[in-house]
Amino acid sequence: MSTTVRVRLGRKIEDLKKKVLELGAQVEEHVRLAVQAISARDPLMAARVIDGDVEIDQAEVDLEEECLEILALHQPVAIDLRYIVGVMKINNDLERIGDLAVNIAETAVLAASRKHAELPFDYGPMAETARFMLKKSLDSFVNLDEKAAFDVCAQDDEVDYMKHVIHRQFEEKINTPPPRLEALVHLFLVSRHLERIADHATNIAEDVIYMVTGEIHRHRGALDVRETEAEK
């Protein structure tokens, strides 16, 4: 590869990085707003997340097209190739996190319609941890920091534990049914959305490990990155 070509590819990659971070920041903000909309019973805040998702969808498509163009025109190899493939996967995870924020925001709309009912679960710590993992996974991407990426993967267990606690609370509450059970179910499902956000953050961290080391770090334990919908 000539120096000029390499410089041009380097510039494209810098540009990709910037766009991933912009998308990441937007997605992070959506997660924050969606969770806050539940506790604040604020349907307008929830609507911002729901309506703003089309932008995230469009940004994902644009970013993917850019990656494909770089692959086609610059034919990167070795670490550059891994980088582009990694960006495509991170892009996909960010878009899915955006979808999960929409799901949470939809539950916030439901919660807002019954302002006087007490919230049955405290999502605070779980949401904090999931958002922290997302932020850290994006930091590990910027700095290609393998150690930080491994830390994110390790933290996924914490979120799983928190989800189990909420699951336990759900089992207790459903046996002494409140007046509107359906709302309880939806509010319970928020803990699953948060858990999946943490899973996607873990995926991003794993992609960074792949970018840096060239090794695929998925499925270390059979259950690690499984989408956990019907767990015990």
Add this chain to the structure above:
Amino acid sequence: MSTTVRVRLGRKIEDLKKKVLELGAQVEEHVRLAVQAISARDPLMAARVIDGDVEIDQAEVDLEEECLEILALHQPVAIDLRYIVGVMKINNDLERIGDLAVNIAETAVLAASRKHAELPFDYGPMAETARFMLKKSLDSFVNLDEKAAFDVCAQDDEVDYMKHVIHRQFEEKINTPPPRLEALVHLFLVSRHLERIADHATNIAEDVIYMVTGEIHRHRGALDVRETEAEK
């Protein structure tokens, strides 16, 4: 690209296609077994799905490594490049469908523990349609058949409708609570897993459309391929 190089790449691509189909067949079988395990209350059948998932996970990692190797060594362009990228995404969707089959199988284990309780929902038609979509999306991949792929995308609405019917039944049943509400919730969630299987089949079909036309067909309507966790 010289003729020899092209022949070699062609062979690699044929080999990839074979492996995607093998993985697809295995995933299809897992979906079939998982749904059957619920109605048959057969925990052993469910265990086959749960225990067999490690193989699917490994096959996904192997297939992805093969794609990366081809990208690095053969530097495919145009339709070949789109094909490899498409295979990477289809591979990912198949693995996630495998995870969803595990979730369904886990609910089957729960259902098997209460043999005499009537099943609250009839998943038959929804499961049939989701499996049909998966099969057809894989057929559209083999034949690079754009029309068949579009048909799969269109059929996703049917599955969404069926899920709404089950959701309605769930709302009715939860207001006249059965003795074990938690089981009802889990059994209800099976309809979501099935819906997401159909979503992934739709993703596969969209990847085929991309392979054939070079156009990204996602997010046609803002809600189309959203992961629907908390829908109304």
